[in-house]
Amino acid sequence: MDRLDAIDLFVRVVDSGSFSAVARTLGVGQPAVSKQVAALEAHLGAQLLQRTSRSLTLTEAGRDFYESAVRLVGDIEAAESRVGRGRIAPSGLVRATVAPVFGRLYVVPRLHEFFARYPEVTVDLVVADRLINLVEEGIDVAIHNGELSDSSLIATRIAQTPVVTVATPAYLAAHGEPATPAELERHSCVIYAPQGAPRVWGFAGRFGAITYQPKGAFRTNDAEQIRAAVLAGLGLAHTPGWLFDSEIASGAVQPVLTDFEPAPLSISAVRSGNRFLASKVKVFIDFLAEIFAEQSGLAL
Structure with missing residues (x-):
């Protein structure tokens, strides 16, 4: 042997x-x-x-x-x-986790460019809407939105996205545009509830942070359903800007409460702190940083 x-x-x-x-x-x-x-x-x-x-x-x-x-x-x-x-040349398999909608919108459509540069590298994208145990799952890198609670992991910021509150022009024409977070009380909210409990909406106020517990008839744990519900005119959503980047650009949805927009979310390439950064993983992370920099809603 x-x-x-x-x-x-x-x-x-x-x-x-x-x-x-x-x-x-x-x-x-x-x-x-x-x-x-x-x-x-x-x-x-x-x-x-x-x-x-x-x-x-x-x-x-x-x-x-x-x-x-x-x-x-x-x-x-x-x-x-x-x-x-x-x-x-870098070679081998890169196993990465990515949120379902984020991967569909921003990663998969550009992979042909990565494979053209690095034909000896293969990519296994594992769909996960939460940060899983990277070592136990054999994951090289996770694309993660927001801050990390696990200090044993290494996070390299490769993009950022604003946190926006959006609705369709038709919904706003029918119900009015909220001028402050307090005015959300008279609106219907499309609620993200990742584990059954509605996630609080956060805003930046003149005198500090403002939180709002959203109320509405529809809640879901899936970002794709958030998109569909907002575009169907069911109400307002409070989400990472990348989820509606193209719709904001086209006017299909309209940001509101922009004066109360909180700090942007970091998007990081996360890996185990005990793991050597292999060249195949490094070039994949560098490629993601490059393509995200080209997106208006993701650039650092």
């Missing part, structure tokens, strides 16, 4: 979540990959992966070894790049 090859295979299996996927990528049989990882486990005297017919998960020993293995593979890749003076 070549230990470096076996460690590289182990990292690939964890990243992809599949022995078969790694085998297909390398053009070998799945049993060959399984045999190498099994030999590595025998050498270490510990089970790294818990295998079932439907899933593949890291054991406690596997999670510990994976972090070291990722750094080792990254160090080797970096050393090869230095010796080759940058001629070794």
Whole structure:
């Protein structure tokens, strides 16, 4: 057994979540990959992966070894790049999480440009509307809106977005435009309720922060439904500006309470603090920062 090859295979299996996927990528049989990882486990005297017919998960020993293995593979890749003076192109699988609507609007439509630049890199986008455990899920980078509560993670700000309150011109013509957050009491709000509880709306006032508990007949935990409800004239929504960027530009929706707009939200590339930044992940993060800078509603 070549230990470096076996460690590289182990990292690939964890990243992809599949022995078969790694085998297909390398053009070998799945049993060959399984045999190498099994030999590595025998050498270490510990089970790294818990295998079932439907899933593949890291054991406690596997999670510990994976972090070291990722750094080792990254160090080797970096050393090869230095010796080759940058001629070794980034390659491998990048696993990223992104909110469903954000990925559909801003990431997926531009991926053809990324693949044209880096043909040896593949991308697995995992849809998640919350920040998941990056290590346990084998995630390289998460695209996250807002601040982080976990200090063990590394967040690189790659964009920002205003927080806007919007409605259609037709709704405002029928119900009037609120001049202050207090006037929202006489309006219908489209409510974001990620875990069943309506999220409070925040505004910036002359004497400090203002909060408002929205009221309305419709609530949802899905940003796509927020968009659909506002465009259908069901009421006002208070959201990250990127959700309605094109509609604001076209006039399909109109921002209100702009004098009370709170501080913009940061959009960050988040990764594990214990994980080496592989070149394949770095170029993906850099690419996202580049394309977001071209969007009026995302530029820093």
